[in-house]
Amino acid sequence: MKIAFFVNAFPMMSEAFIVNSAAALIDEGHSVDIFGVGNVAPSGLSVNAVEGHNLDCRTVNMQWPKSTVGRLANLPIPLSRIARNHGFAAIGRLRPDIYRRSLGDLTAVYQASAFKGSGEYDILHCQFATLAECVIKHRKAGFLKGNIVVNFRGYDITEAVAAIGPDVYDHVWPEASGFVANCEYFRKRAIAIGCPDDRIEMIGSGIRLENFPFEPAGRRETDTIRFLMVGRLIERKGMHIALRALAEFTNRSGSKIAVDIVGDGVMRPQLEALASELGLADQVTFHGARTHSEIADFIRISDIFLAPSMTSSSGGQDAPVNTLKEAMAIGRPVVGTYHGGIPELVIEGETGALAAEGDSASLCAAIDRLITTRASWPDMVQRGREKVENMFALDKCTNDLIRHYETCLS
Structure with a gap:
């Protein structure tokens, strides 16, 4: 399988489970690319890099100016990348009806500029549910293709729900093919706010024993x-x-x-x-x-x-x-x-x-x-x-x- 992981940034000191999972999937014969879509700087590895997996070569960390003025000033750069990677007509895919606020603040433009080729994967794995929205939008616009899997790990099923409300993921339920929770408690919480119970499994974050x-x-x-x-x-x-x-x-x-x-x-x-x-x-x-x-x-x-x-x-x-x-x-x-x-x-x-x-x-x-x-x-x-x-x-x-x-x- 060809798999894409979506994280905030990679690698992060507190997220050794991402490193372990990617390396283990590669060991099983699958391909894994990692996209950091959160506009944050990676903090480094807390575990020794796994030899032979070349995870750094498989990773794209997307970063863009924090200020609106900076994003506007540098806008020609991501637009030219999109044209180079997908053809000039692809800029027309950045439609307001798809991207809404993420087009208004130009986040969508900078993210889309990092995807090359057809963007086709078997699995688009959102390692945190809060990232599902941007992946869904890029798939609708044609920059990504594949079956979406959404993970619930902590903040996304507790603090995000408390802050925004139980309908925070209503737009995600029909778009994703599968859902994963890293404990049974979070699986039940996801079901309680609308996750289809026949499409979510409890799969823990594995450790290298x-x-x-x-x-x-x-x-x-x-x-x-x-x-x-x-x-x-x-x-x-x-x-x-x-x-x-x-x-x-x-x-x-x-x-x-x-x-x-x-x-x-x-x-x-x-x-x-x-x-x-x-x-x-x-x-x-x-x-x-x-x-x-x-x-x-x-x-x-x-x-x-x-x-x-x-x-x-x-x-x-x-x-x-x-x-x-x-x-x-x-x-x-x-x-x-x-x-x-x-x-x-x-x-x-x-x-x-x-x-x-x-x-x-x-x-x-x-x-x-x-x-x-x-x-x-x-x-x-x-x-x-x-x-x-x-x-x-x-x-x-x-x-x-x-x-x-x-x-x-x-």
């Missing part, structure tokens, strides 16, 4: 309990709740703790101040953004991985986050929350412990519950590894995706 071999922690010589949190430092990740829970845990139990926080974001100053306010300044270390291999190293030196995700004030929610999968794959006990897709992976008492989202007392109790059952950790982490293998092994997710593509083509 060979990069996260199962290495359960041995007995440690120190009595300090080392906790790890990984993710963007934003409200939805709930790290401010976790810091309060950890402060309560140390005050109640008297346990010595060390906390590693890997990631960066707008809440870093607030979190640093909170750690100091709670008397945890000497126990908490902020490491900033790190690569996947470095994150794996942090997991290996940790005792417990925390995934305290919560619904943000703007309605944002998470699927089972990739770093949670990775921690369970390596063999670390985990504490998650009853939030989004996390309970599909973390099963209370079986593969980890769960707390109410946004509730520091409940999270403290879950941490305490996990630690008091330390004798059961070997069985728990083994079940956690098996859960990740069954749900998120890259070869399984890739085969599921290929079958979904084939269904769309038929």
